[in-house]
Amino acid sequence: MDTLGIFLQIIFWGLYAGCIYILLATGLNLIFGVMKIVxxxxxxxxxxxxxxxxxxxxxxxxxxxxxxxxxxxALIGIGAVIERFCFRPILGTGKLNEIFLSIGLIYIFQNGAAMIWGDSWQSVKSPYDGITVPVGSLSVPLDYILIMLFTAVILCGLYLFLKKTTIGMQMRATSQNRKGAMLVGINVERIDIISFGLGCALAAAGGTLWVVSGQVFNPYMGSIPAVKAFAIIILGGLGSIPGAIIGGLLMGLAENGAAVLLGGIWKDAISFVILIVALVVRPTGLFGEKGE
Amino acid sequence: MYFNRDELAKYGMIATLAIAVVIPFLTDSMFILNLLVLMLIFIIFASSWNLLAYSGQGSLGHAAFFGIGAYASTLIAAQSGITPFVTIFIGAAVAAFIGILIGLTCVRLKEWFLAMVTFGFAIIVQTLTVSVLAPVTGGWDGLSSPRLLSPSIPGYQLIEYYAILVITIASIAAIWYIMKSRIGLAFLAIRENELEARAAGLDPVRYRLLAFAFSAYIAGVAGALEIHHIGYLTPELYGVDNSFWPITYVILGGLGTLAGPVVGTVVLTVIWEGLKATGLTFGRYVIVGVILILAIIFLPRGLVSLPEQVQEWLKRRRRKEPLPEPVGD
Amino acid sequence: MKYSTLVIAVLLVAAALIAGCSQQQATTQQPSAASSQGIIKVGVIASLTGPASNVGNSMWQSAQVAADKINSDGGVTLKDGSKAQIKLIVGDDESTQQGGQTAATKLITDDKVDILVGGYSSAVTSAYEQTIAEYKVPYIVTGASSPIITHRTDIDTSYIFHHCPTTDSYGQYTTTFIDQVLRSALDKKFSFAADRPIRLALLYQDTAFGKGVQTAVNNTITNNKLNIQLVAQQSFKMGESDFRTQLTLIKAANPDAVYLAAFPNEGAPIITQARRDIGLNTIFLNVENNDNAQFYKDLGQYGEGAIIESRFSPYVAPTGAVADAQSTFKQSYFTKFRTYPDMMGASTYEGVFIGAQAIGNAGTTDKTAVRQALVALKMPQVIEAMKDKTISFSPDYRESSFDLWMEQLSYNATIGETRPAIVWPDNLKTSDFTLPSWYVAGSSS
Incomplete structure (x- = not known):
C-alpha cells in the first residue's frame, strides 16, 4: 500500500470513529446552547x-x-427526568454546581448500570457482520457505511427540526436570547426540557451505533468520550456543528498520531495538551465568542 | 433556646479536637486507626481543594497535585535519606510550583474551561510520569516510598496518627489564617465580582495564582503523607477517583467553609464504611451519588448549615409561619 | 460563618464514628470467639467495585466454591485431630490503593484472619504489602501478574506467595513457542533459509502489565540469543477500542506473527480490525487472560488460527486428571452463580485449597508455622496443570510454576465462534499447530 492509501485509510477511520464524537458533541452543543449548562x-x-x-x-x-x-x-424520557429533577432546581446557581451535580450523576449511572447489567465487557454481532463494500482502494465493512449514513441522517433531521418546526425555532430563539424568548411568550422551561431530552437522544443514538458496529462496551465506557466531546466543542466552537465535525476529525488524527509516535498512553493526554495550548492562545475557545 | 454562635464554635472546636485526641484510646482496632489516618489525610486534601474553590476556581484534577507532592517527597527522601517528615514539605513546594504553572494557563479561563483544563492536566501528568519521566519515577511499576516511621518502633501507628493529626490541624489553621487575612478577602471579592475587585485595585491574576499555589502546596502535603503512610507509590495515584472524592466531601460538608471539608470527609467515610459492612458493592456509589445530588439541591451550603436550617425551620413552625419559597434562582 | 452549627454537626459525626467503631468491634468479636471451636478464617482480598470488579467478583465467587468444597468434604484436619471449617471473609479493595490498604488492615487486625488469598491489580496489591509484612500473615497472591510483588526488597515479602503466572512467564513461554513451533511450521511451508530470522511484531497495552510482557519478550530473545527480529513495537492505552493506526504500521513492517499483550476487551477488537479492516492476515498470539467465553464470542470468525497462551480455558482442558477437576469446578461454580469462572478465579480457587493444605500440614493456624508449611509445600495439582503435577513455591521468590500451554483456535461454523485446541507442549497437546490457508508470511522487502 502506498503512503497516500494509508493516509486515506486513516482519514476514513477517523471519520467513522468521529461519528460517535460528533453525535455527543452536537448533543452537548444543543444543551449548552439553550440552557448554558455543563x-x-x-x-x-x-x-x-x-x-x-x-x-x-x-x-x-x-x-x-x-x-x-x-x-x-427512552433517553428523551430519561433526559427529561434528569433535567426536571436535577438540573432545573440548580439552574443559575453557577457552572461549578452543575459540574458537581454531574459527578453525582456519573456515580449513579455507572454503578447503577453495573448493578443492572453487570460490569463485564459485552458485545453484539451486527446482522451485516463480515459484509464489506469496496470504496476506492479500500474494502470497508458495510456497518461503518451504515453508521456514517445514520449519523448524517440524524444530523440532517436535527437541522431541519431546528430550522423548520416551531419548537425548533423556539429553541434557537431561546439559545440566542433567553430573556427575549420569555418576553415573546416562549415557555423556556418547556424548551429546556425538550433540548435536554434531544441532546440525550443524540447521545443514545451514538450508543446504539457504538453497539451495532461490534465495539465492546461496559458501564464505564462513556466518561472519556464525553470529556473529549467537551474538548472538541471548546476547540470547534460552542454552538457550531461544522466546528464540532472538523474538531472531532482533527482530534482523532492527533490522537492516532500521538499513539504511534509517542506511545499509546499519549492518546488521551494529547487531546488535553491541544486543548490547553489552544486555550492559552485563545482563552475563550478557538471560535468561542458565541455562547457565553 | 438560642445558641451563641461564637461560643459554640469555640466549644465545638475544642470538643472535636478532644475527640480526635482520645479516639485512639477508645478502640484498640488497627483498622480504625488506619482508617482515621486516611481520613485525616483526606481532610487535608479536601481542605486544599476547598481553598481553591473558595477563590472561585473549581479543579477537577486535584489528584495531580496530590500525586506530584507524593512523587517529589518520595524521590527526595529516597535520594537524600532525609526523614519524610521534612521532605513532605519540600515535595509539596514542588507541587506548589507546578500549581503556579498550571494556574498561569487557567487564570483567564471561564470556570468550566478551567475544570476541563485541570481534569486534563491530571491525565497529562500521569502520562508524563509513566513515559518521559519513567527512568526517575519507575513508570507503571512505581517505586517504594520511605515510611513515615519505621514499623520497628513500638506503637508507631499511634505516633503516626498524632503526627498526622498535628499536620492536619496546622494545615486547617493555615487555611483559616489565609481565609481571614487580606488575601482571603481578596479571594472572596474576586470570586463574587471580578470587575468590582479590579476597580478596588485588586489584581485577580495574582490572587488566583496565589490560591493555586497555596492549594497545590497543601494537596501536595496530603499526597506525600498518604504515600509515606502506604509505603508504595504508583501512577494510579493520579486517577479520577482521587480527584473526585475531595469534591464530594467538600460539597457535602459545605463549600467554602472551614469546617465543611472536615464534616464532609468524616460523615462520608462513616457512611461509606457502614455501607461496606452491609455488603453493598456498586450500590455504595449509587447512594453516594444520590446523597451528593440531594445535598447540592436541598442543602447548597452543605451539612455545616444543617443545624442552622433546622433551627430556622423550628422557629418558623413555632410562629406558624409558612415556609419561604426556596430561593433557587 | 456559622461555626456553632457546624460544630454540632462535627460532634454528631464524631459520636456516630465512635458508635460505628464499637459496633464494628461487636460484630467482629463473635467470629473470633468462634475460631477456637475449629474455624479457619480465610481473608479474600478482591476488587468487588471499581474498574477491576469484573475479575474481582469471579475471584471472590471461586473462593466461595472452594470453601464449600473443602467444608463439605469435612474441613481441614488439625494437629489435635479436630476438624476445622473454612470461613471466608471478603475485603473489597475498590480497585484503589486506599481501598486495598483499608481492606487488608481490616481483615488482618479486625477480622483476625489466619491466612489471606486474592489480590488482582499489582498497583493495588503493592499498597498493602507492607501491612502484610508488618503483621506477618501468610498471603497467597492469586491474581497479580507483576513479578515485582514478591521481588520487592524494601520490605520483607517472606510471607507473600505468588500463585499465578507473571508477565515474565507469559513472555518467555510465548517467545519460546514462536522460536520452536512457529519457526518449524514456517520453514516447512515456505522452505525459508535456516538463518532467516522470525519477524515478530508486538502490540502492547501501555501499563505495567503490557510493558512487563514487552520486557519479557525482549529479555527472552536477548538472553537466549534467539533468531527473532522485533520488527515493530506499538502500544495503546488501556481500554482503547480503535487500533487501526497501530495495525496499519505493523502491517507495513511485514511481520510473520503479532504478539498482543492486551485484555480481552482489547484483544478481540484488535484481531477483528486487523483481519477485517487492515487485511493483516497473520498469526496473532494472545496472553492467557484472554481465554474466556466473551473473547470467543467477540472474535467470531476472525479468531481463526489465533494462538492463546493459557492455563485455564472455558472450552478445552489438557488430557488427564486435570480435565475432570476443571469441569467439576466449572459445574459447581455454575450451579452456585449461573455463570462460569475465569482464569483468575481458577487460581483463587486453588489459593483457598493451598491455604487449607498448608494449615493442615502445619496442624495449626499459627502464622509462622503456616508460612513454614507453605515454604515446604508439595501438594498435588488441583485444577490447573502444574510443573511436575505439583504445587510448590520456588525458594527464591516464592512463585509456583504452572504448566502453561498454547491453544490454537479454529472456526466452527455451526456455533459461529472459534474453539481452541491445545497444540503445545507435547505432553498436553490434543492437536497440531497449523498455518491457516490464508496466512501470509512476512518479508523484509
Whole structure:
C-alpha cells in the first residue's frame, strides 16, 4: 500500500470513529446552547443507550439498527427526568454546581448500570457482520457505511427540526436570547426540557451505533468520550456543528498520531495538551465568542 | 433556646479536637486507626481543594497535585535519606510550583474551561510520569516510598496518627489564617465580582495564582503523607477517583467553609464504611451519588448549615409561619 | 460563618464514628470467639467495585466454591485431630490503593484472619504489602501478574506467595513457542533459509502489565540469543477500542506473527480490525487472560488460527486428571452463580485449597508455622496443570510454576465462534499447530 492509501485509510477511520464524537458533541452543543449548562455526565447517556440497544437485541433479536429509535425515545424520557429533577432546581446557581451535580450523576449511572447489567465487557454481532463494500482502494465493512449514513441522517433531521418546526425555532430563539424568548411568550422551561431530552437522544443514538458496529462496551465506557466531546466543542466552537465535525476529525488524527509516535498512553493526554495550548492562545475557545 | 454562635464554635472546636485526641484510646482496632489516618489525610486534601474553590476556581484534577507532592517527597527522601517528615514539605513546594504553572494557563479561563483544563492536566501528568519521566519515577511499576516511621518502633501507628493529626490541624489553621487575612478577602471579592475587585485595585491574576499555589502546596502535603503512610507509590495515584472524592466531601460538608471539608470527609467515610459492612458493592456509589445530588439541591451550603436550617425551620413552625419559597434562582 | 452549627454537626459525626467503631468491634468479636471451636478464617482480598470488579467478583465467587468444597468434604484436619471449617471473609479493595490498604488492615487486625488469598491489580496489591509484612500473615497472591510483588526488597515479602503466572512467564513461554513451533511450521511451508530470522511484531497495552510482557519478550530473545527480529513495537492505552493506526504500521513492517499483550476487551477488537479492516492476515498470539467465553464470542470468525497462551480455558482442558477437576469446578461454580469462572478465579480457587493444605500440614493456624508449611509445600495439582503435577513455591521468590500451554483456535461454523485446541507442549497437546490457508508470511522487502 502506498503512503497516500494509508493516509486515506486513516482519514476514513477517523471519520467513522468521529461519528460517535460528533453525535455527543452536537448533543452537548444543543444543551449548552439553550440552557448554558455543563453536564459532564453526558457520556453516561451514551452508555445507557448502548445497554438499551443490547438488551432489546438480546431479548427480541430484531435488527439492532431499528432499535436506535427506541433507545433515542427512552433517553428523551430519561433526559427529561434528569433535567426536571436535577438540573432545573440548580439552574443559575453557577457552572461549578452543575459540574458537581454531574459527578453525582456519573456515580449513579455507572454503578447503577453495573448493578443492572453487570460490569463485564459485552458485545453484539451486527446482522451485516463480515459484509464489506469496496470504496476506492479500500474494502470497508458495510456497518461503518451504515453508521456514517445514520449519523448524517440524524444530523440532517436535527437541522431541519431546528430550522423548520416551531419548537425548533423556539429553541434557537431561546439559545440566542433567553430573556427575549420569555418576553415573546416562549415557555423556556418547556424548551429546556425538550433540548435536554434531544441532546440525550443524540447521545443514545451514538450508543446504539457504538453497539451495532461490534465495539465492546461496559458501564464505564462513556466518561472519556464525553470529556473529549467537551474538548472538541471548546476547540470547534460552542454552538457550531461544522466546528464540532472538523474538531472531532482533527482530534482523532492527533490522537492516532500521538499513539504511534509517542506511545499509546499519549492518546488521551494529547487531546488535553491541544486543548490547553489552544486555550492559552485563545482563552475563550478557538471560535468561542458565541455562547457565553 | 438560642445558641451563641461564637461560643459554640469555640466549644465545638475544642470538643472535636478532644475527640480526635482520645479516639485512639477508645478502640484498640488497627483498622480504625488506619482508617482515621486516611481520613485525616483526606481532610487535608479536601481542605486544599476547598481553598481553591473558595477563590472561585473549581479543579477537577486535584489528584495531580496530590500525586506530584507524593512523587517529589518520595524521590527526595529516597535520594537524600532525609526523614519524610521534612521532605513532605519540600515535595509539596514542588507541587506548589507546578500549581503556579498550571494556574498561569487557567487564570483567564471561564470556570468550566478551567475544570476541563485541570481534569486534563491530571491525565497529562500521569502520562508524563509513566513515559518521559519513567527512568526517575519507575513508570507503571512505581517505586517504594520511605515510611513515615519505621514499623520497628513500638506503637508507631499511634505516633503516626498524632503526627498526622498535628499536620492536619496546622494545615486547617493555615487555611483559616489565609481565609481571614487580606488575601482571603481578596479571594472572596474576586470570586463574587471580578470587575468590582479590579476597580478596588485588586489584581485577580495574582490572587488566583496565589490560591493555586497555596492549594497545590497543601494537596501536595496530603499526597506525600498518604504515600509515606502506604509505603508504595504508583501512577494510579493520579486517577479520577482521587480527584473526585475531595469534591464530594467538600460539597457535602459545605463549600467554602472551614469546617465543611472536615464534616464532609468524616460523615462520608462513616457512611461509606457502614455501607461496606452491609455488603453493598456498586450500590455504595449509587447512594453516594444520590446523597451528593440531594445535598447540592436541598442543602447548597452543605451539612455545616444543617443545624442552622433546622433551627430556622423550628422557629418558623413555632410562629406558624409558612415556609419561604426556596430561593433557587 | 456559622461555626456553632457546624460544630454540632462535627460532634454528631464524631459520636456516630465512635458508635460505628464499637459496633464494628461487636460484630467482629463473635467470629473470633468462634475460631477456637475449629474455624479457619480465610481473608479474600478482591476488587468487588471499581474498574477491576469484573475479575474481582469471579475471584471472590471461586473462593466461595472452594470453601464449600473443602467444608463439605469435612474441613481441614488439625494437629489435635479436630476438624476445622473454612470461613471466608471478603475485603473489597475498590480497585484503589486506599481501598486495598483499608481492606487488608481490616481483615488482618479486625477480622483476625489466619491466612489471606486474592489480590488482582499489582498497583493495588503493592499498597498493602507492607501491612502484610508488618503483621506477618501468610498471603497467597492469586491474581497479580507483576513479578515485582514478591521481588520487592524494601520490605520483607517472606510471607507473600505468588500463585499465578507473571508477565515474565507469559513472555518467555510465548517467545519460546514462536522460536520452536512457529519457526518449524514456517520453514516447512515456505522452505525459508535456516538463518532467516522470525519477524515478530508486538502490540502492547501501555501499563505495567503490557510493558512487563514487552520486557519479557525482549529479555527472552536477548538472553537466549534467539533468531527473532522485533520488527515493530506499538502500544495503546488501556481500554482503547480503535487500533487501526497501530495495525496499519505493523502491517507495513511485514511481520510473520503479532504478539498482543492486551485484555480481552482489547484483544478481540484488535484481531477483528486487523483481519477485517487492515487485511493483516497473520498469526496473532494472545496472553492467557484472554481465554474466556466473551473473547470467543467477540472474535467470531476472525479468531481463526489465533494462538492463546493459557492455563485455564472455558472450552478445552489438557488430557488427564486435570480435565475432570476443571469441569467439576466449572459445574459447581455454575450451579452456585449461573455463570462460569475465569482464569483468575481458577487460581483463587486453588489459593483457598493451598491455604487449607498448608494449615493442615502445619496442624495449626499459627502464622509462622503456616508460612513454614507453605515454604515446604508439595501438594498435588488441583485444577490447573502444574510443573511436575505439583504445587510448590520456588525458594527464591516464592512463585509456583504452572504448566502453561498454547491453544490454537479454529472456526466452527455451526456455533459461529472459534474453539481452541491445545497444540503445545507435547505432553498436553490434543492437536497440531497449523498455518491457516490464508496466512501470509512476512518479508523484509
Amino acid at each position: 453536564n459532564f455526565a453526558h457520556g453516561e447517556f451514551l452508555m445507557i443507550g448502548a445497554y438499551i440497544t443490547a438488551t432489546v437485541f438480546f431479548l427480541t433479536g430484531i435488527n439492532p439498527y431499528l432499535i436506535i429509535l427506541l433507545s433515542m425515545l
